[in-house]
Amino acid sequence: MRYLPLTSDDRAEMLEKIGVDNVNDLFVDVPNHALLKGLVDLPLHMTEMEVEQNFAAYSSNCIAAGDVPFFVGAGAYRHHVPSSVDYQIQRGEFLTAYTPYQPEISQGTLQTLYEFQSQVAQITGMDVANASMYDGSTGCGEAALMACRVTRKKRIVVSGNLHPQYIDVVKSITNFTESVVAANDPTVNQSENLLDQVDDQTACVIVQNPDFFGNINDFTALADELHAKKVLLVVVTTEIVALGAIKSPGEMGADIVVGEGQSIGNGLNYGGPYVGLFATRQKYIRQMPGRLCGETADADGKRGFVLTLSTREQHIRREKATSNICTNAGLCTLAFTIHMTLLGEKGYRHLAKLNHSYAVKLAGKLKGIAGVEVLNKTFFNEFTVRLSKNAADVVEALVEHDVIAGLPVSRLYPDKPDLANDLIIAVTETSSEDDMNILAAELNEVLSC
Numbered sequence: 543m544r545y546l547p548l549t550s551d552d553r554a555e556m557l558e559k560i561g562v563d564n565v566n567d568l569f570v571d572v573p574n575h576a577l578l579k580g581l582v583d584l585p586l587h588m589t590e591m592e593v594e595q596n597f598a599a600y601s602s603n604c605i606a607a608g609d610v611p612f613f614v615g616a617g618a619y620r621h622h623v624p625s626s627v628d629y630q631i632q633r634g635e636f637l638t639a640y641t642p643y644q645p646e647i648s649q650g651t652l653q654t655l656y657e658f659q660s661q662v663a664q665i666t667g668m669d670v671a672n673a674s675m676y677d678g679s680t681g682c683g684e685a686a687l688m689a690c691r692v693t694r695k696k697r698i699v700v701s702g703n704l705h706p707q708y709i710d711v712v713k714s715i716t717n718f719t720e721s722v723v724a725a726n727d728p729t730v731n732q733s734e735n736l737l738d739q740v741d742d743q744t745a746c747v748i749v750q751n752p753d754f755f756g757n758i759n760d761f762t763a764l765a766d767e768l769h770a771k772k773v774l775l776v777v778v779t780t781e782i783v784a785l786g787a788i789k790s791p792g793e794m795g796a797d798i799v800v801g802e803g804q805s806i807g808n809g810l811n812y813g814g815p816y817v818g819l820f821a822t823r824q825k826y827i828r829q830m831p832g833r834l835c836g837e838t839a840d841a842d843g844k845r846g847f848v849l850t851l852s853t854r855e856q857h858i859r860r861e862k863a864t865s866n867i868c869t870n871a872g873l874c875t876l877a878f879t880i881h882m883t884l885l886g887e888k889g890y891r892h893l894a895k896l897n898h899s900y901a902v903k904l905a906g907k908l909k910g911i912a913g914v915e916v917l918n919k920t921f922f923n924e925f926t927v928r929l930s931k932n933a934a935d936v937v938e939a940l941v942e943h944d945v946i947a948g949l950p951v952s953r954l955y956p957d958k959p960d961l962a963n964d965l966i967i968a969v970t971e972t973s974s975e976d977d978m979n980i981l982a983a984e985l986n987e988v989l990s991c
Contacts, residue, residue, distance in 0.1 A: 605946065607810055611977035613904075615924045615968025616754065616949040617678070617705050617780045618813065619805045621893075622972055627807050627880050636876055641869070642835075645848045651872070652847035655835040658879045665785045665890070666799040667792020668821035672832040674870040675818030678802030682708045682748065682778055683715030684820065684831040684865055685798045689746035689774045690721055691829050691864075692797075697744040701734055702726030703753035705780055706954045712748070721745075728955065730755045730926055730964060731917045737767055746774040746798070751791065752784055755917070755951075755966065756924035765795030774798060781805055782819065783970075784922040786894030798822045807881030808874050817874035827851065831865030893971060897923035900978075901969040907982040908967075913989040917964070924968040926951070929989065933965040936988055943984040 548556075553565075562568060569577070588596065607620050614620075631637065635650050642648030642655070655673045662671035675681035686698045698721055700709055709725050716723055726734055736747050747768055752758050765775045777791035779801040791799040801819035804810075808817060822830050828851065836850035852864065885893060901923040908914045913930030929936055933950035940947045948967040955961050969978075 605941070605944070607946070608972075610944045610946055611973070611980050612946045613948045613967045613969060613973065613977075613981060614946055615781070615970075616954075616966050617707065617802060618810055618816075619781055619783070619923075619968060619970055620810055620972050621783065621805050621970050623807055623809055623877075623881060624884060626884065627877050630880050631873060631876050637873070642849065645846065649847060652835050652849070654876050654879055655833070655870070655872075656837060656847050657883070658875045659835060661879060661882050662801070662803075662819045663821055665782070665790065666779075666796075666801065666819070666821045667790030668796070668799050669824040670827050670830070670834070671819065671821035672830055672834050672870075674803070674872075674875045675800075675820050675832055675867060676871060677804075677814065677816040677818045678778065678780055678800060679705070679708045679711040679818075680715070680867065681800040681818035681820045682776070683711045684867065685776045685778075685800050686712050686716055686721065686723075686746065686748065687719070687865070688798060688822075688826070688829050688831060689776060690719075692826055693745040693772065693774060695743050695745035696721050697741065698723045699736060699739045699744055699747045700725040701736060701747070701749045701753070702728040703734070703755060703757065704748055704750045704778060705754045708750075708778060708780075728754065728951075728958070728961070730928075730951075730961070731757070731919070736764065740768065740771055740773055744771070744773050746776050748776040748778065750778040750780065751788070752779070752781060752922045752924060754780075755926040755964075756921040757918055758784075758788055758920040758922060760789060760794060761791075761796070762789075762794045765797075769795065776800065779819075781922065781924065781968075783890075783894050783897055786890045786892075787898055787922060792821075797826065803874070803878045806885075807877030807879070815871055815874055817871040817878055829864060832867055833870050894922075896971045897969065900971065900973055901925060903975075904967070904969050904973070904978045904981070907978055908985070911982060911986045911989065914985065923970055924966060926964055926966050929963045929965055931963065931989060933963050936985070937965065939988045940981075940984055943988070945981055945984050947981060947985065 612620055642651045645652060659671040659673060675684060690696055700723060713723050724739060749761055768775050774797040776798045777796040779785060782801045782803050783805045799821045803817040803819045820832060833849055834851050835847055838846050838848050840846045905916050905925055908927060909916055915928045916925055917928055918925040934952050937947050937950050948965045951961040951964040951966060
């Protein structure tokens, strides 16, 4: 029997109560061009077996990342996730655990969050980390708001080489506040003079390392200059494996560190869910958004874990809250923690070394192709090339050759014609020598046509 809790009379009574004629009146703020005209082009009903058959047919029209040579990155990276990670996160005590407000029945969940925080603090070089954000972009927005609270200033200076989607989220999350976002234009292989844009109302400067185009920077000098002006430095890392090889943001003097943790323990997952990493200095801990798990002792003196420093109610007071993100990506943090534990420090550094060496190898192969210019002086596992043809057209042509070559910059910057020939290529430990040779050969063929 179908479960339809509301009758037509119930709905009519509800609409009358709130003062609208029909349910469509509730969506008047949605632009007309964004509204779907008519029904979705799908069958109205099918048996379970028919649904399985149809979805199998739909999926056969797609190219999966593992089916062909794959070099897409730009914030989401294909890494190998050991099968033991998936096995362990499906254990009943982890998979079914609810939000840990009652520590006496949630010690397993609380301990994994505590271990996660410890791992994030260690790899970022910071004093303390929270129990995660939704993803790296929302964490970046929260970092901007936090910097404004700490400094009591409103201006946010954003590097043009921060991921453009992160810039959009910062603008969205600060849209209804008094904050002012000043975002630079992207510069593929030129340095930015961010200090010139800092004034006495600047709360923070947000940078990314490695940046959107793959460049590696040392922001130590920038941090010193900003601190002299009482401005905070926020460092974003979208490829968290990079911190196994490069100088950590904490070592550079960052005040707040934001990261995307998807690369460890989590697959591409069609773009989510992911796991946002967030760490800061001890002195700013009271202004840090999200949950924080702490270690304590129970009545018998045994080691235990609890949520600490803030309650859930603090986060749901809206305008008085430190943050309106009052949850965390629990299952994704668990996958991150398990994978990181399996790697250990030695394995983590080795994974980073593999990524960098593979990227260097591919860059070397591509440099020998006419019509390809590698723009980066330094990079980790991702770099930008400038092609002799439109990058989006080249990528589409390579798909016909069963190669997914990377991300055309124009996809995220359609209004920047000077970037139309630029292609961002990511190389991870999953990229074989054969994959690299195929990309080089097919790219050479497409460019020579």
